[in-house]
Amino acid sequence: MIFRQLFDSVSSTYTYLIGCPETGRAILIDPVLETLARDVAALDALDLKLAWTIETHVHADHVSAGAALRAQTGCKVACPAGEAVDGADLDLLEGEPVHCGSLHLMPLATPGHTKGHMSYRLDRGPLPMVFTGDTLLIDGCGRTDFQGGDAATLYRSIHDKLFTLVDDTLVYPGHDYNGRHVTTIAQERQRNPRLGGGKPLEEFVALMAALGLPYPKRMDEAVPANQRVSHAAGVELAPERALSWSV
Secondary structure, three states, X not given: OEEEEEEEOOOOEEEEEEEEOOOOEEEEEOOEHHHHHHHHHHHHHOOOEEEEEEOOOOOOOOOEOHHHHHHHHOOEEEEXXXXXXXXXOEEEOOOOOEEEOOEEEEEEEOOOOOOOOEEEEEXXXXXXXXXXXXXXXXOEEOOOXXXXXXXXXHHHHHHHHHOOOOOOOEEEEOEOOOOOOOEEHHHHHHHOOOOOOOOOHHHHHHHHXXXXXXXXXXXXXXXXXXXXXXXXXXXXXXXXXXXXXXX
């Protein structure tokens, strides 16, 4: 398997490139519009053809590159069915894997950050991997105060779906704001300050209700764009980032 973890420093978003060496086909998980040129260059350098872009959820902090990559590379765009993204080529359902050569990415329904959020398990290589989007972060989790989010639902998604994975499963989150790259299910189950160590549901719900987080800066732009794949390619970039856009 070919694997790259790519980072957008403005939105602190991780994009994941997963390639099948046997077929030369690849997947990008959560691509960011402003880093499209970087991602295409990475695919070219590895001699890979993009087969799929896959979203974990409708993002509020960046515009997806899915539509632009589809227009440029001919790939297909897959989105969680519960997010009701108009124009997606595939609506992903739990238990129905995405196949890319020898790679099989298994969707896991993990709502709570948004109403239809998905995580993706990949059982390939020396250790299993799970891409958790904004559901489970390193020492944290996604917020639950918009887009159908719900703290009790997020708690159940993490405890019933993610914390039941084997201990050494590598956890690759959708964001990190402190320069960290990967964690494990065992570490998060034991030490996550919000959810680990047997923290009860009631305590977690109260903690999330008291966060008082600011309104996401790009939410009014990003959410409508990401709800319709065919519209996303035409969204203008934030002015300070426009020079990075290239197709």
